[in-house]
Each structure stands twice: as structure tokens, then as C-alpha cells.
Amino acid sequence: MRFTSPDAEQRYAALVAAARTTVVGLDFDGTLAPIVEDPDSAHIHPDAPDVLLALSDVVRAVAVVTGRPARKVLALGGLEEVGERIGEHGRELYVFGQYGFERWASSHRRVVSPRPPQGxxxxxxxxxxxxxxxxxxxxxxxxxxxxxxxxxxxxxxxxxxxxxxxxxxxxxxxxxxxxxxxxxxxxxxxSPGSDKGAVVRTLAEETDAGGFLFAGDDLGDVEAFEAVAELRESGLPTLLVCSASDEESALVERSDVVVHGPDGVLDLLRRLTDDARGR
Structure with a gap:
């Protein structure tokens, strides 16, 4: 885990202070699941369910935001079970699939999806x-x-x-x-009309977020990073996390924290959980 600047360390501290009202947004492939040759084999990191459950105790909500179909991610991540466990703790797990066109929440347990685009x-x-x-x-x-x-x-x-x-x-x-x-x-x-940035804005508004963390790994997460930067400009504590790899580093210069792959993301979330509990 590497902070990219002294300001980034201060942003992390501010986010810890605002943890109880913070929303944590996470990409799936390359962030919660290792990148593999066969997309159908991209299962969530084995430690992720327990880490997400512990995290949900100290933040307002956790959201998986992905370009994948929501049902596929629910299956590959075992997220229905994770959501049930998080719900028992009085918290919410969201899954936004296909860049926000699909939506699932642990309190509703069904995927809301539009019709396929005309083109x-x-x-x-x-x-x-x-x-x-x-x-x-x-x-x-x-x-x-x-x-x-x-x-x-x-x-x-x-x-x-x-x-x-x-x-x-x-x-x-x-x-x-x-x-x-x-x-x-x-x-x-x-289809045009939705992206991960729109998901960030929607989540921030619907949950009345007092802080926002987003972790991603490639170009598909740029819009989410830009939306979080907008929240920062409005005064919200925020943290941008790049799950970097040997293949992809497009988000490094935009990030406050750089970690190596899903292992690094989970280590950061463990640290955030421990620091928030220690306040």
C-alpha cells in the first residue's frame, strides 16, 4: 500500500473520521477478483466475503460497481450470501451491473434491468x-x-x-x-446513458453519504474516479484507490492510494475497518 502524496494520507485520515457515513464502491475484476483468461472463472478473492462483512460494520454501505452483468457477479462473488450476512448487521450491499444499467440490493434481492439497447x-x-x-x-x-x-x-x-x-x-x-x-x-x-460515475453520484445522493471511497483497476473506472473527485470538491471526505498490476496502471496518477491487486485492496479495507473501529 502506497500513499501517492502527503495530501493523500490526510484524505485517508479524514475518511476514517467519517467512516460511519462513508460509502465504499468497488470494481469487481482486478479489484475484488484476480484477472484471469476466462472471464467465467473470475471468482472473488476467497478473503473478500469476510472482509466486506467486517467493513460493512463501520461504513454506511458497500457497493460492487462493475461492467459485468449483475447476475454473473452475484454468482462469481457469492454476493447474495454476503449481502444476506451484511443485512443481518443492519447494513446494505449493492451490486450495480453493466455500468449501472442493472441494480441489485441486499434488501430487495432481485436484479432490476432495462431492455437490451436498440443497436x-x-x-x-x-x-x-x-x-x-x-x-x-x-x-x-x-x-x-x-x-x-x-x-x-x-x-x-x-x-x-x-x-x-x-x-x-x-x-x-x-x-x-x-x-x-x-x-x-x-x-x-x-448503450449510452450510464457509467460508473453516474452510479457514484446516485449512491452518494441516495445514501446521503458523508464520505466516499472508490477502488478500481482500469479505464472503465475513470468516470467513477471523476465523480468522486467532484464529491471531493464539494467538501466530502474521499479516497481514490488504484488496484495496480504489471499490465495496467491507467489510474495511478489519479489515485490517493496505490495497492497491488485484490490482495492489496483487501489489506486496505482491513486497515480502514480497524482504524475506524479504533476511533
């Missing part, structure tokens, strides 16, 4: 041609129901394939009225 079927129809043009026909395509994610991690040169695919998929997304969200060896096309 999705056209994008999916034209996608094989774009993959062939980019010499990446074997890229793994994940249909999320409300979005399409194209993964390059399994290809021989994932970085080069990503660079070839990104402009072609961006043009295709624009053609079908969708937006593109690049991540770590993944490019996602989804």
Missing part, C-alpha cells in the same frame, strides 16, 4: 466482419445481454490485437448508436 443486435451482426478486418477473428466475444465485450487476452499478442480492434469497434459502435468502453484487454460496446 445491440446490429452491432452483434456486424461484429464478425470487424474482427476479421482486424485480423482477430478468434477474439472471445462475451454477450452480456445489455452489452457486448470483446476480449483479446487469449490471443497470441493481446496488446497488438487490442490496438487493431479498438478503432474498428469504435466506428462500429458509433454506427449503431452505442458507446465504447475500453478496459484491460477488453473492449465493450454498450
Amino acid at each position: 445491440l443486435s446490429g452491432f452483434l451482426r456486424d461484429l464478425p466482419g470487424a474482427l476479421r478486418e482486424a485480423s482477430a477473428p478468434d477474439a472471445y466475444v462475451e454477450d452480456k445481454g445489455l452489452a457486448i465485450a470483446v476480449h483479446t487476452r487469449r490471443l497470441d499478442d493481446p496488446d497488438d490485437a487490442f490496438e487493431r480492434l479498438e478503432p474498428r469497434l469504435r466506428a462500429l459502435a458509433e454506427q449503431h448508436g452505442m458507446v465504447l468502453e475500453p478496459g484491460r484487454h477488453v473492449i465493450e460496446a454498450r
Whole structure:
């Protein structure tokens, strides 16, 4: 765990002081779950359920905010059970899937989801041609129901394939009225109108948050970081945490704290829990 500046250490101390009214937002892949080649095998870190339960005792709410479908994350994280345990402590666990288009809460226990975007079927129809043009026909395509994610991690040169695919998929997304969200060896096309920043603003307002921590690992979390920075400017205690890796460091310069992967994120949350209890 590394603070990026003396100001960052002061921000952490202010957040500890405001812990009881703080909302903690967490990305899933790369933050709570290790990055793996097969997205369907990205199970939550084994220590995370207990860490989240302990954390929920000292903060107002915990939220998992992800580009994944909510049901998939609930399954991979065992989060329904975690939410039940957190609910028994009188706290709330939220899961926002597909960049906020889907919502689940431990007090409601059902996923609220809109219909698939209008341009999705056209994008999916034209996608094989774009993959062939980019010499990446074997890229793994994940249909999320409300979005399409194209993964390059399994290809021989994932970085080069990503660079070839990104402009072609961006043009295709624009053609079908969708937006593109690049991540770590993944490019996602989804409907406009929601992002992780919107989720942060919604949570802060609905919970009357007196502080906000967000931890993420790649470009898909930039909007959340920007929204937390807005809350900071309005006077709220905040902390931005980068779950860095050897592959991705896009958020390092925006962060107050840099940790290494899910292990580092959980160590930070343990420290926050202990420091808040010790006040």
C-alpha cells in the first residue's frame, strides 16, 4: 500500500473520521477478483466475503460497481450470501451491473434491468466482419445481454490485437448508436446513458453519504474516479484507490492510494475497518 502524496494520507485520515457515513464502491475484476483468461472463472478473492462483512460494520454501505452483468457477479462473488450476512448487521450491499444499467440490493434481492439497447443486435451482426478486418477473428466475444465485450487476452499478442480492434469497434459502435468502453484487454460496446460515475453520484445522493471511497483497476473506472473527485470538491471526505498490476496502471496518477491487486485492496479495507473501529 502506497500513499501517492502527503495530501493523500490526510484524505485517508479524514475518511476514517467519517467512516460511519462513508460509502465504499468497488470494481469487481482486478479489484475484488484476480484477472484471469476466462472471464467465467473470475471468482472473488476467497478473503473478500469476510472482509466486506467486517467493513460493512463501520461504513454506511458497500457497493460492487462493475461492467459485468449483475447476475454473473452475484454468482462469481457469492454476493447474495454476503449481502444476506451484511443485512443481518443492519447494513446494505449493492451490486450495480453493466455500468449501472442493472441494480441489485441486499434488501430487495432481485436484479432490476432495462431492455437490451436498440443497436445491440446490429452491432452483434456486424461484429464478425470487424474482427476479421482486424485480423482477430478468434477474439472471445462475451454477450452480456445489455452489452457486448470483446476480449483479446487469449490471443497470441493481446496488446497488438487490442490496438487493431479498438478503432474498428469504435466506428462500429458509433454506427449503431452505442458507446465504447475500453478496459484491460477488453473492449465493450454498450448503450449510452450510464457509467460508473453516474452510479457514484446516485449512491452518494441516495445514501446521503458523508464520505466516499472508490477502488478500481482500469479505464472503465475513470468516470467513477471523476465523480468522486467532484464529491471531493464539494467538501466530502474521499479516497481514490488504484488496484495496480504489471499490465495496467491507467489510474495511478489519479489515485490517493496505490495497492497491488485484490490482495492489496483487501489489506486496505482491513486497515480502514480497524482504524475506524479504533476511533
